[in-house]
Amino acid sequence: MAFTIAIDGPAAAGKGTISKAVAAHYGFAHLDTGLLYRAVGKQVLTGTAAIEAAQNLRAEDLQADDLRTPEVAQAASKVAVIPEVRAALVDFQRVFARRSGGAVLDGRDIGTVICPDAEAKLFVTASAEIRADRRFRELVANGLRVDFETVLDDVRQRDARDMGRKDAPLRPADDAIQIDTSELSIDEAIATAIREIDARRAG
Numbered sequence: 169m170a171f172t173i174a175i176d177g178p179a180a181a182g183k184g185t186i187s188k189a190v191a192a193h194y195g196f197a198h199l200d201t202g203l204l205y206r207a208v209g210k211q212v213l214t215g216t217a218a219i220e221a222a223q224n225l226r227a228e229d230l231q232a233d234d235l236r237t238p239e240v241a242q243a244a245s246k247v248a249v250i251p252e253v254r255a256a257l258v259d260f261q262r263v264f265a266r267r268s269g270g271a272v273l274d275g276r277d278i279g280t281v282i283c284p285d286a287e288a289k290l291f292v293t294a295s296a297e298i299r300a301d302r303r304f305r306e307l308v309a310n311g312l313r314v315d316f317e318t319v320l321d322d323v324r325q326r327d328a329r330d331m332g333r334k335d336a337p338l339r340p341a342d343d344a345i346q347i348d349t350s351e352l353s354i355d356e357a358i359a360t361a362i363r364e365i366d367a368r369r370a371g
């Protein structure tokens with residue numbers, strides 16, 4: 169049976185952490201759709217045209233190990249403004265979402281554009297400072313040399329670009345359940361998400 173869980177929200181809100189745990193809990197597959205935009209952004213940094221990169225994207229491009237840098241994140245949010253780039257990535261996401269056995273997709277426009285009929289939708293948020301602090305710690309733990317102000321700037325710039333674009337802007341779907349993780353531990357955020365999804369599954 170296909171069951172789609174859409175998890176959207178701004179940068180470093182905890183979407184990926186919640187998505188992975190939710191997918192493991194229900195035995196569903198998980199797609200981090202940010203990786204699609206990051207993979208396109210990375211190719212643009214090395215000279216490929218954005219639309220061409222999106223149209224020729226291969227599943228193995230999502231496995232590249234240097235997609236998590238702030239430079240690639242910025243490039244991703246710039247290519248994500250281009251309607252032809254977004255259009256080229258729609259089918260892959262929709263096919264993934266409707267696989268039998270269930271799917272969790274996290275991103276910016278899953279509940280609004282990619283899967284408007286998703287059986288459960290979450291919108292995960294936290295304050296920009298808390299999100300930047302989490303991302304900063306994560307990057308440092310992964311050996312990247314960054315300073316906090318740069319990470320906070322990156323988060324704010326991407327938030328503004330993602331919310332301000334015309335095509336598929338970041339916003340909660342009307343029927344999304346909002347979870348503010350600012351004051352929640354990872355375990356509390358995951359438990360809250362599962363409780364809300366269980367309520368949808370029962371209903």
Ligand code: CDP
Nearest residue numbers: 180181182183184185302306349353354357
């Ligand atoms: O996917 P997204 O960019 O929304 O965020 P994430 O990669 O899941 O989380 C960003 C960082 O925040 C990770 O290092 C998480 O471990 C951490 N986090 C946290 O400290 N508390 C939470 N409630 C959720 C995530």
Ligand code: CDP
Nearest residue numbers: 179180201202205244245248275276277326
């Ligand atoms: O992990 P984090 O939340 O920092 O970023 P991400 O989810 O990997 O997304 C990187 C960028 O891709 C975002 O800033 C968006 O501009 C874009 N994106 C998008 O436009 N639509 C999606 N469904 C997912 C990501």
